[in-house]
Amino acid sequence: NAGVTQTPKFQVLKTGQSMTLQCAQDMNHEYMSWYRQDPGMGLRLIHYSVGAGITDQGEVPNGYNVSRSTTEDFPLRLLSAAPSQTSVYFCASNRGPYTEAFFGQGTRLTVV
């Protein structure tokens, strides 16, 4: 089973560039989320989705955009990259609100 797949694994961007981090899951989970991980801060929620066509903001949404056109995919878009967005990004999926999240392997993003 592939589970949650994130691409790319590593990325270097210049300030002002845009890009999309890809996330796909093959478990037919309705709930999907994006988190960023920074040293000493744990994981913080960026955006989440409770089903195709439904998204909402998390704790740190500024500078990021999401859409959910299918159950399987939940891409995260950086509109104009800034050095403050240097982080490790994790995508996760849940079967429902009372169940554990399954995480991808992460994307390490550096903005220079």
Added chain:
Amino acid sequence: AQSVTQLGSHVSVSEGALVLLRCNYSSSVPPYLFWYVQYPNQGLQLLLKYTTGATLVKGINGFEAEFKKSETSFHLTKPSAHMSDAAEYFCAVSEGGTSYGKLTFGQGTILTVHP
């Protein structure tokens, strides 16, 4: 609003010693509590979870945690540490349906195991 505090960003133990990682939470509704482990350059893996029922929860790799409502705590323990337990551990809380399953994480605790 839910929040999580992990006491101690770094914990160091000797191989064979007791592991105790502390987690306190706040939640406006009965919480769902999780412990995740992250090995270097990997994603997060579920160790154990508390939803309802028995307050002592057993997980993988010999870890367990006890939900104490009166203390708002969910500390993680393992009787005897192995070298392979060295990793970063995260406590997380969800308010279930009221929060659409969103997780709030603690800051993480890095566990070092010495031979």
